[in-house]
Amino acid sequence: xxxxxxxxxxxxxxxxxxxxxxxxxxxxxxxxxxxxxxxxxxxxxxxxxxxxxxxxxxxxxxxxxxxxxxxxxxxxxxxxxxxxxxxxxxxxxxxxxxxxxxxxxxxxxxxxxxxxxxxxxxxxxxxxxxxxxxxxxxxxxxxxxxxxxxxxxxxxxxxxxxxxxxxxxxxxxxxxxxxxxxxxxxxxxxxxxxxxxxxxxxxxxxxxxxxxxxxxxxxxxxxxxxxxxxxxxxxxxxxxxxxxxxxxxxxxxxxxxxxxxxxxxxxxxxxxxxxxxxxxxxxxxxxxxxxxxxxxxxxxxxxxxxxxxxxxxxxxxxxxxxxxxxxxxxxxxxxxxxxxxxxxxxxxxxxxxxxxxxxxxxxxxx
Amino acid sequence: xxxxxxxxxxxxxxxxxxxxxxxxxxxxxxxxxxxxxxxxxxxxxxxxxxxxxxxxxxxxxxxxxxxxxxxxxxxxxxxxxxxxxxxxxxxxxxxxxxxxxxxxxxxxxxxxxxxxxxxxxxxxxxxxxxxxxxxxxxxxxxxxxxxxxxxxxxxxxxxxxxxxxxxxxxxxxxxxxxxxxxxxxxxxxxxxxxxxxxxxxxxxxxxxxxxxxxxxxxxxxxxxxxxxxxxxxxxxxxxxxxxxxxxxxxxxxxxxxxxxxxxxxxxxxxxxxxxxxxxxxxxxxxxxxxxxxxxxxxxxxxxxxxxxxxxxxxxxxxxxxxxxxxxxxxxxxxxxxxxxxxxxxxxxxxxxxxxxxxxxxxxxxxxxxxxxxxxxxxxxxxxxxx
Ligand SMILES: Cc1ncc(COP(=O)(O)O)c(C=O)c1O
Numbered sequence: 219x220x221x222x223x224x225x226x227x228x229x230x231x232x233x234x235x236x237x238x239x240x241x242x243x244x245x246x247x248x249x250x251x252x253x254x255x256x257x258x259x260x261x262x263x264x265x266x267x268x269x270x271x272x273x274x275x276x277x278x279x280x281x282x283x284x285x286x287x288x289x290x291x292x293x294x295x296x297x298x299x300x301x302x303x304x305x306x307x308x309x310x311x312x313x314x315x316x317x318x319x320x321x322x323x324x325x326x327x328x329x330x331x332x333x334x335x336x337x338x339x340x341x342x343x344x345x346x347x348x349x350x351x352x353x354x355x356x357x358x359x360x361x362x363x364x365x366x367x368x369x370x371x372x373x374x375x376x377x378x379x380x381x382x383x384x385x386x387x388x389x390x391x392x393x394x395x396x397x398x399x400x401x402x403x404x405x406x407x408x409x410x411x412x413x414x415x416x417x418x419x420x421x422x423x424x425x426x427x428x429x430x431x432x433x434x435x436x437x438x439x440x441x442x443x444x445x446x447x448x449x450x451x452x453x454x455x456x457x458x459x460x461x462x463x464x465x466x467x468x469x470x471x472x473x474x475x476x477x478x479x480x481x482x483x484x485x486x487x488x489x490x491x492x493x494x495x496x497x498x499x500x501x502x503x504x505x506x507x508x509x510x511x512x513x514x515x516x517x518x519x520x521x522x523x524x525x526x527x528x529x530x531x532x533x534x535x536x537x538x539x540x541x542x543x544x545x546x547x548x549x550x551x552x553x554x555x556x557x558x559x560x561x562x563x564x565x566x567x568x569x570x571x572x573x574x575x576x577x578x579x580x581x582x583x584x
Numbered sequence: 585x586x587x588x589x590x591x592x593x594x595x596x597x598x599x600x601x602x603x604x605x606x607x608x609x610x611x612x613x614x615x616x617x618x619x620x621x622x623x624x625x626x627x628x629x630x631x632x633x634x635x636x637x638x639x640x641x642x643x644x645x646x647x648x649x650x651x652x653x654x655x656x657x658x659x660x661x662x663x664x665x666x667x668x669x670x671x672x673x674x675x676x677x678x679x680x681x682x683x684x685x686x687x688x689x690x691x692x693x694x695x696x697x698x699x700x701x702x703x704x705x706x707x708x709x710x711x712x713x714x715x716x717x718x719x720x721x722x723x724x725x726x727x728x729x730x731x732x733x734x735x736x737x738x739x740x741x742x743x744x745x746x747x748x749x750x751x752x753x754x755x756x757x758x759x760x761x762x763x764x765x766x767x768x769x770x771x772x773x774x775x776x777x778x779x780x781x782x783x784x785x786x787x788x789x790x791x792x793x794x795x796x797x798x799x800x801x802x803x804x805x806x807x808x809x810x811x812x813x814x815x816x817x818x819x820x821x822x823x824x825x826x827x828x829x830x831x832x833x834x835x836x837x838x839x840x841x842x843x844x845x846x847x848x849x850x851x852x853x854x855x856x857x858x859x860x861x862x863x864x865x866x867x868x869x870x871x872x873x874x875x876x877x878x879x880x881x882x883x884x885x886x887x888x889x890x891x892x893x894x895x896x897x898x899x900x901x902x903x904x905x906x907x908x909x910x911x912x913x914x915x916x917x918x919x920x921x922x923x924x925x926x927x928x929x930x931x932x933x934x935x936x937x938x939x940x941x942x943x944x945x946x947x948x949x950x951x952x953x954x955x956x957x958x959x960x961x962x963x964x965x966x967x968x969x970x
Binding site: 222223224227228230231237238241243244245246247258259261265266269270273274276277278279280281283314315316317318321325343346347349350351447448449450451452453468469471472473474475476477478479480481484 | 618635835
């Protein structure tokens, strides 16, 4: 039997190009996987103990939609201490990972206008979240590091956009805006009475990071306490001005009720250990990135980036396809920049450094 | 305080929950959260997963081993054939599954037929998807039966789907097999997708029988079915559910899932695997407890002279309070303020259902008894003071 309605549904979905973009995995599979957004990290036994203890104590029931109070507070405290914000617990929504943070901010903060401006090179999860309920999208031109330029942000605002999404670090290249540029962007956002979704998920892997200040027309999103071994547990955050919290909280209520308690209690423990975890992971990643970038630099163009967890290289004229197929044939995985909107770029996530040399050789075609 | 709560729908419920929290002696007969904690062997499996699988790869559609266990479960319990590779998506609870089914089947301007009253967040999900609903009202006198002929009469050119929640929340009605077959017939005639919610399928009372639409002739190819472990294994805090359906639709569900949350927590997935493949006695034990408690609630309501639809399944009773002359939001507010007992107003499920309240039996028997006794006191006062 053929079902006409189904055919229509499938056709409509297929036409929705946003929805069909593929998103990278959150955690790599083994040493030869350079494709994930997160990286492998051991799980501290104190995190296991805390999560297990909470479950055994009966924390197996629904909890508050925006998250358990101590975790919301811990996230606010961390952001305040690290980025100089003045967030309270009520500004924080705990999410089931970075993608839910994207989805809730993109879809709910665009309700009034149905529009959003995004960098022409951006994480495919952004495109996917847009595709769930398609919006009118203004792409913003990017510079050589694949960050949206201030001019393009201004142009998008002048064209009537009131919701802007930016990544710093770029999830493709790891490049960041410097303090002066962040200041200029925030001034524009204030001037146009716009809202800025600021994805700072990779920020812990940057030294001297300049953050847009969440809470002042800025909604910051990211993974909660990354590098703590929780990437497969799916735990993220949204830090938003008080007035913007209810709409996202209501939507979270109807699409999830709350975030899993095991992940929340694990993240709460991770918040206590994060100072040490972040320092040691950053050191480890920096060393690994240096090795990888050094090997790659010999023959290909490494795009300038600041985050220690990714290296992006430019491979033009069919080189990229060749490199990816050589890598795949040898059991290696990388991220194709095409999914981000950069057809001649390949992203290698820094996770294990063991396989770096082979990976670099395969990229170079040596 | 006797003012009617100004909020509506899901927000009204959350406002009442917030007030109840302020009372140290509150008895919650509102929220659909089992009083039982998750069975220990499931927690043990989660702990093991934290040690052995904390960084496993998590595809958006869920772990294959879990999807295989789900495939076996829906075959064994529901008679649904669902291929683990292509016809199942694991979700963050039934709630995400619900939104995914709506977004898979429907787009802006489409219509869905909904027997009312119904689980309130379907309305919110439809609003998000900009879908129009066509309501088919039901009442306590018919034990909230949905007449297939009424559904047939409600179909328009824009109708694309039919929602079937059985056992239903809040009415606790179960769709009988012959009605279900007739409803599938209507769906086939008008080429509608069936959105089925089986979340209460393990809690069925007396001689009622739960049948999944996807298990009946003509059902599978047009039905998306959700289920979750929240109610059956007392796992509300884990956020683990799934959608099953024909591969062409499920492929879209998977793409949407990737856009909404990307994946489902690895630890919850392993906990779910343990629930589905481990001992099933805890479910049996809970079902027996609910059977006893259901009787307590029915007896108490009979004593108070309150009419209700026979709870054929689920974890609650939907009672008609129209004789009080009060709106359900106002009555729920009075019962809460006066006796610190939280019941849910029917108005939160459907604004036309202002004459009902929902009473859950998700409290131990002694607490449930006390809650019902306090409710009796509150009702007396309400009726005495008018
Ligand atoms: C009918 C129905 N469907 C789905 C859900 C969602 O349940 P959960 O997300 O906790 O699995 C509920 C919860 O009350 C429900 O009553």
